[in-house]
Amino acid sequence: MARKIVITSGKGGVGKTTVCCNLGAQLARKGYRVILCDLDFGLNNVDVALGLEHRALYDVVDAIEGRCRPKQALVMHPRYPTLYCLSSNRILERYVSPQAVRLVLDSLAPLFDFVLIDSPAGIDEGFHRAVSCAEEGLIVTTPHISAMRDADRVAGMLKSYRLNSVGLVVNLVRRDLVRRGEILQPEEIASQLRLPLLSVIPEEDKLFLDNVCERSRAFRLLAATVAEGEVTKGEHKRFFRR
Numbered sequence: 057m058a059r060k061i062v063i064t065s066g067k068g069g070v071g072k073t074t075v076c077c078n079l080g081a082q083l084a085r086k087g088y089r090v091i092l093c094d095l096d097f098g099l100n101n102v103d104v105a106l107g108l109e110h111r112a113l114y115d116v117v118d119a120i121e122g123r124c125r126p127k128q129a130l131v132m133h134p135r136y137p138t139l140y141c142l143s144s145n146r147i148l149e150r151y152v153s154p155q156a157v158r159l160v161l162d163s164l165a166p167l168f169d170f171v172l173i174d175s176p177a178g179i180d181e182g183f184h185r186a187v188s189c190a191e192e193g194l195i196v197t198t199p200h201i202s203a204m205r206d207a208d209r210v211a212g213m214l215k216s217y218r219l220n221s222v223g224l225v226v227n228l229v230r231r232d233l234v235r236r237g238e239i240l241q242p243e244e245i246a247s248q249l250r251l252p253l254l255s256v257i258p259e260e261d262k263l264f265l266d267n268v269c270e271r272s273r274a275f276r277l278l279a280a281t282v283a284e285g286e287v288t289k290g291e292h293k294r295f296f297r298r
């Protein structure tokens with residue numbers, strides 16, 4: 057039965073979709089069967105980030121409304137045969153209930169190991185829908201104060217959803233600034249937010265081919281931590297000392 061993990065942040069543009077796609081790709085490389093479920097209705101871009109735009113014949117709303125079976129809405133990634141994208145709808149106005157999405161995901165869950173749910177920015181209906189479908193959460197922040205404040209707010213809100221676990225990913229970290237002490241250490245950010253630090257993702261100049269960076273050590277470590285619960289605290293330190 058798939059583990060359903062929501063990737064959320066509060067603040068926009070901090071790297072939720074990037075983390076979702078790269079974590080999914082790394083899990084798929086390990087042989088896990090993964091669905092990347094885009095619940096950022098209206099501004100959906102998981103398919104674009106994966107280079108799968110226009111490939112989907114159906115989306116999650118088609119599956120909900122019975123125009124296709126849930127499996128038919130999945131698009132396989134050409135490079136990773138166990139990685140699938142479940143696109144969301146571009147139509148913002150239509151109300152889609154969390155229960156309806158959950159039914160679709162639950163029907164797919166037995167066939168997969170992970171469902172990674174990309175949540176929209178903000179803390180309104182879309183956030184609620186995405187989080188309601190998950191059992192675990194990943195909060196993405198950057199080392200900037202505004203992102204951290206929103207992450208803290210989201211962490212507080214997640215408490216009422218009773219997720220099994222919530223971890224922190226610190227993205228867009230510049231090693232030079234960390235070394236010079238100009239930004240907070242990721243460990244310090246995690247301790248301020250009182251969340252376990254799962255991964256530190258550096259800001260890369262040229263990170264992405266289709267927004268997925270296969271060679272990224274940071275995303276590999278994140279996948280290992282998520283899948284196997286490996287302790288990577290020392291690894292983060294070594295990573296930044298290199």
Ligand SMILES: Nc1ncnc2c1ncn2[C@@H]1O[C@H](COP(=O)(O)OP(=O)(O)OP(=O)(O)O)[C@@H](O)[C@H]1O
Nearest residue numbers: 068069070071072073074177228257258259260263
């Ligand atoms: N570690 C990174 N290094 C370099 N660029 C990055 C990194 N992470 C994300 N980006 C870039 O930052 C931009 C925003 O990332 P992304 O779309 O993943 O954020 P988001 O949180 O999903 O945004 P939104 O709230 O709009 O959904 C993208 O152009 C992405 O390529």
Ligand SMILES: [Mg+2]
Nearest residue numbers: 072073074096
């Ligand atoms: Mg996004």
